[in-house]
Amino acid sequence: MLKKYIAIVTGGTRGLGAAIVHQLASNDWNVHFTYQSDEQSANDLLDKYENVFAYKADVKDYKRTREVVEEVISIEGKIDCLINNAGIKRDKSLGFMNERNWRDVIETNLSGVFNYSKFVGKQMIKQKTGVIINISSISAFIGLKGQTNYSASKAGVNGFTKALAKELGPNNIRVNSVCPGFIKTEMTEQLNETEMIQDITLGRFGSTKEIADVVVFLISNKASYITGQTIIVDGGLAI
Numbered sequence: 001m002l003k004k005y006i007a008i009v010t011g012g013t014r015g016l017g018a019a020i021v022h023q024l025a026s027n028d029w030n031v032h033f034t035y036q037s038d039e040q041s042a043n044d045l046l047d048k049y050e051n052v053f054a055y056k057a058d059v060k061d062y063k064r065t066r067e068v069v070e071e072v073i074s075i076e077g078k079i080d081c082l083i084n085n086a087g088i089k090r091d092k093s094l095g096f097m098n099e100r101n102w103r104d105v106i107e108t109n110l111s112g113v114f115n116y117s118k119f120v121g122k123q124m125i126k127q128k129t130g131v132i133i134n135i136s137s138i139s140a141f142i143g144l145k146g147q148t149n150y151s152a153s154k155a156g157v158n159g160f161t162k163a164l165a166k167e168l169g170p171n172n173i174r175v176n177s178v179c180p181g182f183i184k185t186e187m188t189e190q191l192n193e194t195e196m197i198q199d200i201t202l203g204r205f206g207s208t209k210e211i212a213d214v215v216v217f218l219i220s221n222k223a224s225y226i227t228g229q230t231i232i233v234d235g236g237l238a239i
């Protein structure tokens with residue numbers, strides 16, 4: 001039997017991560033996804049697909065990350081692709097932002113990317129092949145009030161992406177960031193959509209599928225000469 005492709009997706013239970021899990025699992029991939037607390041959504045995905053595996057694992061937890069990656073390698077023997085998707089926001093203007101708001105966002109959005117890239121990257125170097133996609137944000141490029149923590153974390157992810165792409169490129173491993181604008185998920189449901197779309201050239205929020213489609217392209221061989229890039233998918237918000 002032909003061996004399937006193997007993916008790890010962090011934060012796969014909801015939003016963009018779930019859309020990526022659906023797209024990969026419906027094609028030729030075994031998908032191992034992590035989540036923090038949403039057991040119900042994790043079980044729904046497990047019920048739907050035979051080729052999907054779930055891990056309750058906080059991306060901030062370095063030791064747990066190593067366990068998850070080692071378990072995937074022991075089951076599959078390889079990892080073709082890592083999607084660093086898990087992320088949070090804790091918006092507050094700087095005067096009201098406490099240390100926890102700052103640390104939670106930086107450690108989830110940026111240290112989480114370090115944790116998974118470190119252990120998966122080691123395996124990909126052994127394989128001499130692999131693709132890493134970091135889900136960043138348009139907030140890495142444009143500042144929004146109340147998002148000093150979030151913008152800093154995502155700008156960090158983009159810097160990390162470029163440096164890691166240079167390190168891993170000689171081993172035939174590609175590393176890119178996808179930077180979504182406003183996408184309809186739980187993360188954006190508190191926003192005033194009518195007001196926000198005034199600034200979006202295409203006049204609407206994006207769908208999770210529109211991001212998953214770009215991720216699927218970037219991990220495919222059709223993107224075999226793209227590395228170290230930050231691909232903005234924002235409906236023309238930041239032009």
Ligand SMILES: NC(=O)c1ccc[n+]([C@@H]2O[C@H](COP(=O)([O-])OP(=O)(O)OC[C@H]3O[C@@H](n4cnc5c(N)ncnc54)[C@H](OP(=O)(O)O)[C@@H]3O)[C@@H](O)[C@H]2O)c1
Pocket residue numbers: 010011012013014015016017034035036037038039041057058059060085086087088108135136137138179180181182183184185186187188
């Ligand atoms: N939505 C947008 O407009 C937008 C725009 C730009 C960038 N992004 C980025 O896209 C990514 C996904 O966002 P989303 O809108 O899909 O968010 P979401 O709907 O809130 O889903 C977040 C996912 O991440 C998981 N997660 C959160 N903290 C985690 C942790 N510490 N460890 C493991 N998993 C964790 C959640 O797991 P549980 O379900 O268990 O909580 C959930 O599966 C994030 O990196 C976000 O910054 C989103």
